[in-house]
Amino acid sequence: MVRLADLPTVDANHLLAKNTYQFDTQPFVDGPPLSKRRVAIISTAGLHPAGQDNFNLRDTGYRAIPGAYNADELVMSHASVNFDRTGFQQDINIVFPIDRLRELEAENAIGSVADCHYSFMGAGWEPKEIEASCNQLAGLLKEDQVNAALLVPV
Amino acid sequence: MPFDLGRPFGAPNDAPFQRDVLRTVLALFERTDGPVILDDYAKDAPGQGAPENMEGMVCPIPLPKPASPDKTDLIQSVLSEAEQLAPWQTLFRETHNRSTVGVCDLSLPDAIRFLGTLLNDDGTPTPPDRNPATTLRFATEDLRNFYLEAAAMRPGGAASTDQLIEWFWGETSAGALILALHPVCTASDNPDLKHVAADQMIPRVQRYRLQSRQA
Missing domain, CATH: 1.20.58 (Methane Monooxygenase Hydroxylase; Chain G, domain 1)
Structure with missing residues (x-):
């Protein structure tokens, strides 16, 4: 997350004005060492394969990105115009580090890369608004034996 | 990660830097001092904070001035x-x-x-x-x-x-x-x-x- 001090004042004030959600609990579990973890990317950059529907104006759903899909063909249809797109134009790994993840898998730093990855369109949703989608996604991750979710904000 | 919005892995086309960011993030999975773990990544992204003036900025081809409000x-x-x-x-x-x-x-x-x-x-x-x-x-x-x-x-x-x-x-x-x-x-x-x-x-x-x- 960018430092507030590095943002233009108008953007910093926008973020400071947001309500932060207070969770009732703080669950914490440990797990196997990283070398045994199966990792999936969950992005909020509004990414999806070119053939899938764009994220619509009030889209609380997610899009699946199969691991075999050519990441260079991913589309970004995020609604916000307040973040930089030029890095994404140059290199998909700036928001979706699939090549970097595969490199760590090749050197056995992680156990494996998941068969499927996912993207939401992060747009300031309250947790309740995306809870149903997240519950559904959790089931898909369990089916894929994923035990490490790499959450990548944009 | 103290990077510009839109660049969560810091710098495009810089695999070593991106890999270092990724390793740092994934290392959090091996921490046991939760439930809340907050760590700052110590490095700025290469090229971040480049000069912001337009001096030296050259368009790919010279474009005419923007049209009138018509x-x-x-x-x-x-x-x-x-x-x-x-x-x-x-x-x-x-x-x-x-x-x-x-x-x-x-x-x-x-x-x-x-x-x-x-x-x-x-x-x-x-x-x-x-x-x-x-x-x-x-x-x-x-x-x-x-x-x-x-x-x-x-x-x-x-x-x-x-x-x-x-x-x-x-x-x-x-x-x-x-x-x-x-x-x-x-x-x-x-x-x-x-x-x-x-x-x-x-x-x-x-x-x-x-x-x-x-x-």
Whole structure:
């Protein structure tokens, strides 16, 4: 997350004005060492394969990105115009580090890369608004034996 | 990660840096001192905080000054700019083997003409299967991405992100077109069109230009 001090004042004030959600609990579990973890990317950059529907104006759903899909063909249809797109134009790994993840898998730093990855369109949703989608996604991750979710904000 | 919004892994085309960021993040899985673990990544991204002035910024090809506020001139001017930039955007596509242009299902010239119908508010009927708010959103996204991809290919080295953004919004007819659409679409009776125009068309840091256009 960018430092507030590095943002233009108008953007910093926008973020400071947001309500932060207070969770009732703080669950914490440990797990196997990283070398045994199966990792999936969950992005909020509004990414999806070119053939899938764009994220619509009030889209609380997610899009699946199969691991075999050519990441260079991913589309970004995020609604916000307040973040930089030029890095994404140059290199998909700036928001979706699939090549970097595969490199760590090749050197056995992680156990494996998941068969499927996912993207939401992060747009300031309250947790309740995306809870149903997240519950559904959790089931898909369990089916894929994923035990490490790499959450990548944009 | 203290990186600019839109760049969670810091720097494009810098695999070693991205790998270091990723290793640092994944190492959190081996920590046991939760439940809440907050750590700052100690390094800034390479190239972050580059000079923000426009000195030395050269457009891929010299574009004429943005057209006058006359609406017909403005649309023609954007079509002309896009035609001049097309070879550079094609070069981007061929060099990177990808493009971020294409979220709108219209060709770029058709997307520009669609924006023209909104600007002119001339009663041109929107096809029944076309949502004007969605088309506005993705047409402006494609237009901006097309220009930024073309500009990235200019000879003489890459401009900073800030330079490219300032160039688009301050020096091109495409930027002027989107700024001109704002008052028209925010006055629309269509709530979705109004919403897109108000929040999803012009970055917050560029909205000061709206005041200067009205002055």
